[in-house]
């Protein structure tokens with residue numbers, strides 16, 4: 001007998017639930033990746049995100065080649081491709097890891113139905129999270145909508161151990177003879193390859209992910225709590241791409257962190273626990289989306305579904321391009337546009353600015369992030385946007401609005417981050433770095449930065465927009481109350 005292992009967002013060989021389950025059968029394995037046009041041809045997916053994903057696929061293929069095999073690559077509708085592959089090879093089993101987003105669930109249900117009809121045994125495994133949607137429910141058997149009680153239960157439950165590495169690999173003997181597409185590249189899809197050394201392939205593969213985890217556990221995890229909000233300091237794990245593309249397993253991360261925790265002392269313990277809390281947020285949002293699939297495009301809180309957003313296109317474009325005139329917002333958007341990643345504090349600041357200062361619908365910003373982020377995860381992105389827009393579960397209250405100047409002063413105190421992404425502000429004295437419009441003219445001259453010419457004037461007045469935002473949210477709430 002033969003087993004197909006379908007790789008999707010689990011692009012690794014270590015600690016892989018579906019691969020492990022297939023190995024246990026003792027059957028020869030066909031590892032396959034299916035290039036889906038819904039990902040590769042969609043304008044909603046940017047070049048950087050696609051390139052990062054393809055690079056991880058290339059690294060997986062390399063790892064399989066080293067084992068004497070290869071990653072079989074096919075293109076098309078998964079249910080058709082997998083049926084065809086089963087017929088070609090006589091495979092009678094299909095293994096894959098579960099994904100919880102609405103589209104992935106629909107796709108996987110169709111695949112399971114079609115393959116089962118063709119006599120293929122379909123086995124879906126838990127792999128993306130430690131606790132799946134439905135495992136942690138309130139006493140009333142409803143899903144949690146508030147994070148803290150969810151976290152408390154999550155922490156008490158036993159966790160699966162990482163799966164052991166197989167000592168011997170049994171790959172399908174005709175694997176190399178089977179027709180396969182080449183490893184996909186962005187160029188093949190008429191896209192542009194991101195430029196610069198940090199875009200080299202190794203950064204995205206399994207080996208690079210394991211190295212990144214090790215580096216984080218060696219040092220930054222011990223100061224995570226203190227430094228995690230400072231974008232100028234590279235002190236967070238930067239594991240989000242690895243966890244979303246699955247070049248690293250959450251079981252491995254969790255248990256490696258537990259090892260470090262066991263020998264930590266005092267402040268180190270609080271720091272490590274703060275990091276673990278972020279991993280729980282990841283699982284919390286997976287279950288929110290699973291149980292509330294409408295939140296992909298609708299407010300979780302119905303009273304804020306109909307906020308009268310202004311949706312001015314020119315302001316949205318300035319936000320996307322990092323030209324709002326607020327340095328912390330602009331530097332953050334440049335970081336996103338250049339690297340495909342943005343620091344968490346900045347994701348909150350930019351999302352708040354778009355929705356509360358520019359009064360643009362959170363769905364516009366969410367789509368822009370989805371296009372640009374290499375670590376895009378639908379559940380976390382929706383969760384983060386709805387939190388920032390005050391429309392989600394456990395969200396920031398609508399009357400608590402970030403001030404982009406004080407946020408900059410608090411979290412980028414020395415202006416290091418702003419200066420890195422906005423070199424035009426490099427010579428601006430520290431006291432003006434987060435409000436350069438306050439610079440007297442002679443200082444603008446000395447700094448070589450004329451406001452309104454070299455760097456834009458603020459596109460809106462924060463104090464005025466804050467009042468307006470609060471009024472619009474209150475109005476939406478009142479309107480909703482009347483219809484109840």
Ligand SMILES: Cc1cc2nc3c(=O)[nH]c(=O)nc-3n(C[C@H](O)[C@H](O)[C@H](O)COP(=O)(O)OP(=O)(O)OC[C@H]3O[C@@H](n4cnc5c(N)ncnc54)[C@H](O)[C@@H]3O)c2cc1C
Nearest residue numbers: 236237238239240278282344347375376377380381384385
């Ligand atoms: C508006 C907005 C949009 C976001 N979109 C995404 C997204 O598309 N993909 C994504 O992975 N994260 C998203 N986040 C969450 C968070 O910003 C990133 O996970 C984090 O910045 C990644 O950097 P890191 O790996 O260094 O994180 P660390 O601080 O080192 O955290 C470790 C891991 O915990 C998880 N995590 C951390 N914070 C969160 C959070 N708030 N929600 C869910 N999981 C979290 C991630 O998997 C992360 O890799 C978003 C947050 C906001 C406010």
